[in-house]
Amino acid sequence: xxxxxxxxxxxxxxxxxxxxxxxxxxxxxxxxxxxxxxxxxxxxxxxxxxxxxxxxxxxxxxxxxxxxxxxxxxxxxxxxxxxxxxxxxxxxxxxxxxxxxxxxxxxxxxxxxxxxxxxxxxxxxxxxxxxxxxxxxxxxxxxxxxxxxxxxxxxxxxxxxxxxxxxxxxxxxxxxxxxxxxxxxxxxxxxxxxxxxxxxxxxxxxxxxxxxxxxxxxxxxxxxxxxxxxxxxxxxxxxxxxxxxxxxxxxxxxxxxxxxxxxxxxxxxxxxxxxxxxxxxxxxxxxxxxxxxxxxxxxxxxxxxxxxxxxxxxxxxxxxxxxxxxxxxxxxxxxxxxxxxxxxxxx
Ligand SMILES: C[S@@+](CC[C@H](N)C(=O)[O-])C[C@H]1O[C@@H](n2cnc3c(N)ncnc32)[C@H](O)[C@@H]1O
Numbered sequence: 001x002x003x004x005x006x007x008x009x010x011x012x013x014x015x016x017x018x019x020x021x022x023x024x025x026x027x028x029x030x031x032x033x034x035x036x037x038x039x040x041x042x043x044x045x046x047x048x049x050x051x052x053x054x055x056x057x058x059x060x061x062x063x064x065x066x067x068x069x070x071x072x073x074x075x076x077x078x079x080x081x082x083x084x085x086x087x088x089x090x091x092x093x094x095x096x097x098x099x100x101x102x103x104x105x106x107x108x109x110x111x112x113x114x115x116x117x118x119x120x121x122x123x124x125x126x127x128x129x130x131x132x133x134x135x136x137x138x139x140x141x142x143x144x145x146x147x148x149x150x151x152x153x154x155x156x157x158x159x160x161x162x163x164x165x166x167x168x169x170x171x172x173x174x175x176x177x178x179x180x181x182x183x184x185x186x187x188x189x190x191x192x193x194x195x196x197x198x199x200x201x202x203x204x205x206x207x208x209x210x211x212x213x214x215x216x217x218x219x220x221x222x223x224x225x226x227x228x229x230x231x232x233x234x235x236x237x238x239x240x241x242x243x244x245x246x247x248x249x250x251x252x253x254x255x256x257x258x259x260x261x262x263x264x265x266x267x268x269x270x271x272x273x274x275x276x277x278x279x280x281x282x283x284x285x286x287x288x289x290x291x292x293x294x295x296x297x298x299x300x301x302x303x304x305x306x307x308x309x310x311x312x313x314x315x316x317x318x319x320x321x322x323x324x325x326x327x328x329x330x331x332x333x334x335x336x337x338x339x340x341x342x343x344x345x346x347x
Contacts, residue, residue, distance in 0.1 A: 138212025142184025
């Protein structure tokens with residue numbers, strides 16, 4: 001969307017990005033200090049919690065590590081607030097446009113559903129209020145947190161990665177595509193770009209995020225069918241309704257049982273011969289022990305309570321258990337995000 005932040009809002013977000021990049025540099029220095037006391041990827045303990053203890057003890061007196069922890073804590077808690085404050089400054093001018101973009105070819109159907117406690121009772125990413133906080137949280141998350149902070153501080157092209165995953169698919173002729181965990185529409189935009197002739201349906205428990213996805217689609221003149229609900233229980237979709245089910249960056253927001261249930265539901269709503277492709281964070285098992293600790297540290301202090309469990313999961317057996325064949329779990333860019341899980345429903 002086209003909008004201009006005021007100077008204070010721009011400065012707040014620029015400061016967050018600069019501060020987070022400084023965290024990365026401090027972290028690199030802390031890891032160099034670990035090497036001087038003989039702690040390396042080869043010597044760290046296998047168990048992740050034990051790894052944290054050993055490293056915390058080794059760096060207890062390190063001003064660099066203390067600065068990393070302090071500044072990291074600031075960024076984790078403050079980036080959402082900075083985005084909200086930047087939005088508040090322009091909210092009055094933006095509201096008519098946000099309201100206008102609610103109208104168009106994209107619809108939201110709100111269903112009765114019981115939000116899982118892992119979603120409604122835990123505020124993700126150190127936010128205040130979770131995904132549905134505030135009437136414009138979808139815009140704040142999608143346009144400000146994601147595009148002006150996350151995309152600047154995460155390595156690689158986080159939007160290109162979504163297209164990369166979809167290009168891995170074996171077919172071009174999908175007619176009905178379901179995206180689980182649509183959120184503010186970043187993966188959905190990639191789906192629309194790669195499969196322009198397909199009908200796109202999305203589901204997410206967050207109405208605020210879906211409202212932003214609707215604005216994004218309406219602005220592009222697209223007609224998506226959006227629904228509130230959860231991937232592990234999608235009664236609004238009949239058996240065999242889609243020929244592709246996809247998701248990006250939702251597994252690390254869920255406990256493993258919910259991922260297994262989502263695979264089962266994906267299988268049910270797929271037509272025979274249909275494909276599932278989902279992608280999430282790199283597997284800790286594919287990283288060396290230092291890199292895995294680095295990711296786990298950021299997740300632990302960044303408000304990601306399910307990251308460790310899901311990043312350690314081998315999803316291939318889970319997908320086979322749901323009924324999928326030709327299952328493959330792999331990283332298109334070894335050692336980096338994303339990890340892809342693919343499966344096909346037998347014809
Ligand atoms: C990190 S966002 C990722 C979104 C998006 N797919 C993208 O590419 O940016 C995670 C989204 O997953 C949603 N979510 C969490 N639990 C879910 C569930 N059980 N079923 C469907 N979506 C879920 C959240 O509401 C949130 O909008």
